[in-house]
Amino acid sequence: MNETVARLLARSNRLGADPANTNYAGGNTSAKGVGTDPVTGREVELVWVKGSGGDLGTLTEAGLAVLRLDRVRALVDVYPGVGREDGMVAAFDHCLHGRGGAAPSIDTAMHALVDAAHVDHLHPDSGIAIATAADGEELTGKIFGERVVWVPWRRPGFQLGLDVAAIKAANPRAVGTVLGGHGITAWGATSDEAEANSRWIIETARAYLDAHGKADPFGAVVPGHEPLPEAERRARAAALAPHLRAVAARDRPVVGHFTDSPAVLEFLASEKLVPLAELGTSCPDHFLRTKVKPLVLDVPPAASVEECVARLAGLHEAYRADYRAYYERHATPGSPPMRGADPAVVLVPGVGMFSYGKDKQTARVAGEFYVNAINVMRGAESVSRYSPISEAEKFRIEYWELEEAKLRRMPAPRSHAGRVALVTGAASGIGRAVARRLAAEGACVVIADLDADEARAAAEEIGSTDVAVGVRADVTDAGQVRAAVDAALLAFGGLDLVVNNAGLSISKPLLETTEADWDVQHDVMARGSFLVSQAAARVMIAQGLGGDIVYVSSKNSVFAGPDNIAYSAAKADQAHQVRLLAAELGGHGIRVNGVNPDGVVRGSGIFAGGWGAQRAAVYGVPEEELGRFYAQRTLLKREVLPEHVANAVTALTSAEFSHTTGLHVPVDAGVAAAFLR
Incomplete structure (x- = not known):
């Protein structure tokens, strides 16, 4: 990276980091310098300018468009006039230097045609306040004197570039302009000078507003419209x-x-x-x-x-x-x-x-x-x-x-783009895999788990708070369930998809199963799924947009195995909730389906919490061999992983299954005794 580009990027990042200077993805910066023509080996004048769609605060070299100045300037001779100026954007492609780089933006002409080595175009609040004032031109002269020139509104494009270039040439003392209804432009002989001029315009405008502005620019407070606590x-x-x-x-x-x-x-x-x-x-x-x-x-x-x-x-x-x-x-x-x-x-x-x-x-x-x-x-x-x-x-x-x-x-949206999902028990195992997969398909995800720190960590692993947030939720507590749903509403504005995954298992035969064993498993899985589905359904019905509720049940909901009566009974409860709610909520466009996994040992929070050791003892195999043991008793002889369950949940909640509700999908590698009948 040459020094000109390095200084341009540093200036851009500094300016773009402060929203007082410009909005996200708004404005652009540029620098002029020399490069080598790859064909002739001769030096040529170039302009590096932030490309279309980039953001100054995070701009990298790949986000710059690099153009030959002689070719851009030559476009002035073939410019067909303001009525056809949109066609000039395509002409910029013929001015590019070398391969790669970003697509040139509509503001390229302003940067290339202005006779200054460095140019900034920004959208600061203080500058736009002057630009949108009814007497903005008069205010510009009063605030800045000859150092900043008013430019009447013109839509961004080639003509605006010509206008600013002409103003710069006619006003040798000027360091920038206020673009009517739009923003500001500043320039300098060096990168530091351009940045200083940009900041001076922004800060001078702000200081004027602070010193001369009315205390109540929006008028009086309307009685009864004060903010709620x-x-x-x-x-x-x-x-x-x-x-x-x-x-x-x-x-x-x-x-x-x-x-x-x-x-x-x-x-x-x-x-x-x-x-x-x-x-x-x-x-x-x-x-x-x-x-x-x-x-x-x-x-x-x-x-x-x-x-x-x-x-x-x-x-x-x-x-x-x-x-x-x-x-x-x-x-x-x-x-x-x-x-x-x-x-x-x-x-x-x-x-x-x-x-x-x-x-x-x-x-x-x-x-x-x-x-x-x-x-x-x-x-x-x-x-x-x-x-x-x-x-x-x-x-x-x-x-x-x-x-x-x-x-x-723009690329086609992913399968779950625009959807908001809440996954319970999502800090580990199946829930975590489901949350990751839904986010990968474009969904915004709320990770709910009994462990708040683990929930937040799982969310951070997926991405920023624009993609995932973690919240604490004990699904046996109706208040905490409502709070988790409210968190989804405040974070992402709605709720479209719920995955009832929270669960635990205590493996004991009938005579050793205590009432507490029974109650805790039914509280988490049967009662918890009911509370989450109820809270989610209220939101989905109010939205009127349909939705999906998925229960992560178990092969045990339909298959009788030894020494797990409480767990299997709770899973059977969940399985029947799927059928009941599918019948009840279908009129609202809400689909309710289930996934029946089996033998998900690796990565499973339940198996790691003691269930694996208990089941291994029941079957007489070492705990570390339990996954392979389960795989060998299946028709496909394949071990089931959390990601396989996540695949099923994602498919069920996609548009491809838009006409499916009340279904249970086995994800068990084939257990004939658990075939649905």
Whole structure:
């Protein structure tokens, strides 16, 4: 890596690490330098610029597009005008230097054409507050003098690059621009100078807002709309979550994210909430993920959940009609089809904000972007009036063919994408394998286990909190079960799939089995599965999206073996719950199925906890040979592992089994005596 690239990456990572400088995946940076033409061996001028879809905070060399400056500059001579500028993005491909690297972004022209060695384009809240103020041009002159120049709104593209380049040439004292309705651009002769200029613009704008802004930019607090106390607030959020997800997911599956930060709660309690929310966001990166505006559940926090749900139904239909009308007002014959009319952000006064996306990261980023928008509105309203770009321009961004092409290039979603799963007893053995496999297929997973530390460790092994979270749950306690389900709702916005896996076994003959032995196994497996299924079904019914409940039962639920009456009876209870609930919940689109494993010794928490030694003693084999012993008594002569059970659970809950319910799938390598009849 040459020094120019190393300095560019270091600057990008520093700037991108602070959300005050730019939003996730927003903005871009560049550096100009020299490289060697691989054909002629001569030095050529190059520009390295963050590529399409990358994030400054985590940018690596692979995320840079590298282009020949002479070729990019030559595009000026063939530029067909603003009406056909989208075609220039494809032309950038013919300016690339060497193999590999990221695809050039729409902002490449701004970086290449501006006569400066280093250029930053960022989306800071303070800068966008000035950019979206009704008198933003006047404020820019007042705050920055000749050092920063106002650029009227123009959609990102080749023409904007020409505009900024011309402004730089005409204003030799300028170190950057405020891009109307959009963000800022800064430049410098060195990487350090460009970064310093970027930070100076951001900090100068922030200092002006702090010094001159009104104390109550959102107006007075609406009586009765103050935030609920934290515990009550989060309980209300969990109660509303299934109903809100039903609203957000009518057109396509989504995962949710909940935010109740002070900035959000302040905005939701204010008298300007509804009119400002109606204006929507402004920065192009924002409403690509937040939609043109949010849905506001305009009921006081003291209202009951039932009142909220009743009001939500009408608001949702009105939102969908309004969004369709917005699309039809601005769509042209060449516009991409409407992507869905459900909100991506729902604001609930006194409670918080729910944001939605195809996965947790997308949902979380949408929420972060709307917090950016709140900060922008606060800043603009504090010194002026918030005045975002027009609805027509928002539509041009939201339904930009270049963005549509980017969506078409994305890989097909995995089988469980957009689904939220809760797996009990998932810190080890079968449960852990199931959680890993579901996450690998795109699901968000809540790992529930009696051992909270082990649950969290298992979740961290799978990935970040955008993928998996660990919670403590004693499935015999209805309160803890509800808390685990609430944790799923607050972490991921809903619940689609439950795996009843928690279990234990005490191997004893009838005469040695105590009442305590009987009770503890029935409490965990029979009662526990009932409590988890009941709590999950309430959520799934409220969502109206269907769902899956899977019981990890056992070959012993249908086969009589020696010295395990309590365990086998509890498993038989679970097996019949599958049939009963399949019959009861089918009308809600909820499938209930079971998996009957046998002989899962390696990696099993139950076998490691003493069951293995007991069963080995019953069969007269060394404990370390128990897995192979079980395998030899099967038709296939294969040992069953936790991963094989996870495969069955994943298949049963996939679209391929969409018409299957009430089924028990043996995962025992073939035990003829346990064949289902």
